[in-house]
Amino acid sequence: MEAIAKFNQFLRQKGLRRTKQRDELVEVFLRTEKHLSTQDLFDIVRKKDKDVGYATVARTLKLLAESGLCRVVDFGDGVQRFEHKYGHEHHDHLICLKCGRFVEIYSKKLEKLQDEIVKKHGYIQEYHKLHIFGLCPRCGKPGKRGK
Amino acid sequence: MEAIAKFNQFLRQKGLRRTKQRDELVEVFLRTEKHLSTQDLFDIVRKKDKDVGYATVARTLKLLAESGLCRVVDFGDGVQRFEHKYGHEHHDHLICLKCGRFVEIYSKKLEKLQDEIVKKHGYIQEYHKLHIFGLCPRCGKPGKRGK
DNA sequence: GGTATAATGATAAAGATAATCAATATCGTA
DNA sequence: TACGATATTGATTATCTTTATCATTATACC
Ligand SMILES: [Mn+2]
Ligand SMILES: [Mn+2]
Ligand SMILES: [Zn+2]
Ligand SMILES: [Zn+2]
Numbered sequence: 001m002e003a004i005a006k007f008n009q010f011l012r013q014k015g016l017r018r019t020k021q022r023d024e025l026v027e028v029f030l031r032t033e034k035h036l037s038t039q040d041l042f043d044i045v046r047k048k049d050k051d052v053g054y055a056t057v058a059r060t061l062k063l064l065a066e067s068g069l070c071r072v073v074d075f076g077d078g079v080q081r082f083e084h085k086y087g088h089e090h091h092d093h094l095i096c097l098k099c100g101r102f103v104e105i106y107s108k109k110l111e112k113l114q115d116e117i118v119k120k121h122g123y124i125q126e127y128h129k130l131h132i133f134g135l136c137p138r139c140g141k142p143g144k145r146g147k
Numbered sequence: 148m149e150a151i152a153k154f155n156q157f158l159r160q161k162g163l164r165r166t167k168q169r170d171e172l173v174e175v176f177l178r179t180e181k182h183l184s185t186q187d188l189f190d191i192v193r194k195k196d197k198d199v200g201y202a203t204v205a206r207t208l209k210l211l212a213e214s215g216l217c218r219v220v221d222f223g224d225g226v227q228r229f230e231h232k233y234g235h236e237h238h239d240h241l242i243c244l245k246c247g248r249f250v251e252i253y254s255k256k257l258e259k260l261q262d263e264i265v266k267k268h269g270y271i272q273e274y275h276k277l278h279i280f281g282l283c284p285r286c287g288k289p290g291k292r293g294k
Numbered sequence: 295g296g297t298a299t300a301a302t303g304a305t306a307a308a309g310a311t312a313a314t315c316a317a318t319a320t321c322g323t324a
Numbered sequence: 325t326a327c328g329a330t331a332t333t334g335a336t337t338a339t340c341t342t343t344a345t346c347a348t349t350a351t352a353c354c
Binding site: 140 | 219241243244252257260261268269270271273274278
Binding site for chain 4: 015016017019021022051052053054055056059078
């Protein structure tokens, strides 16, 4: 199913309503393949429509997460970011401490190993977050550094 | 070297001073093998000494992290916690979404696999954080749940 | 002891997310 | 199409944690 359809289905199933603001926000979010904070999305939408409030952006992002269209990414810098989830493979992140550049990583082997560890402890996994911090190729090279 | 000695060495090397408060806080922190928030440590110390301010607790925890005695643990609930690091092996966390119970996990194999992935992307790893969320054995069992 | 200056505690500021509330929009129903 | 219950909105405030400020006090080196 298409992402927008899935969101609207979610709204209906929850007894929530479609609104001009939600339509706009979902459309913009889906069009923007980035890790967006509430402020980020607010700024983008505001360029097109001055009548969208910050609170609505925050509320809509929460709904998007609930509906399974996005998930929260927390790099520990005090700001929640939201990234696409629906139709995207699970992945983790490798983040540069100097410039903030990051890459998405995935390893079936790694995931499997994690599953085994979880099982060994008798836990039932819901999700996990692996963040590896370090220096990107550019920042790690002595001589050239920073963004 | 003993942990307290290492901290005092750190202070001296930075041109910082030993104080009654720092001595107390470090002593209490090292005696408490838990994942403490600033508020947690403040509450504990306050029972013995009413003359320690919250700001000092926060500042001292930051120094403890800088000195390598502790590290920050962020489970994404908006509160920074601090856990022992010096003299402790690296480990990750497996956290119960229902009751908050968690266990510390470690796998040499997992660590090695992560290193390979980092290298493959040309990054230089500084540290990483793996948090696996799910249900603990108690909460996962249907019938019995919660704390 | 004297002195430069680091440290402290109380308080305010910052910065993000969540709650409040009167006004408005939505949507099933008639 | 109009009605009406109620979900939604935008502006604002509240909340919560971490960080900054600053006058006062304590430390360490001489
Ligand atoms: Mn991502
Ligand atoms: Mn731990
Ligand atoms: Zn970089
Ligand atoms: Zn549990």
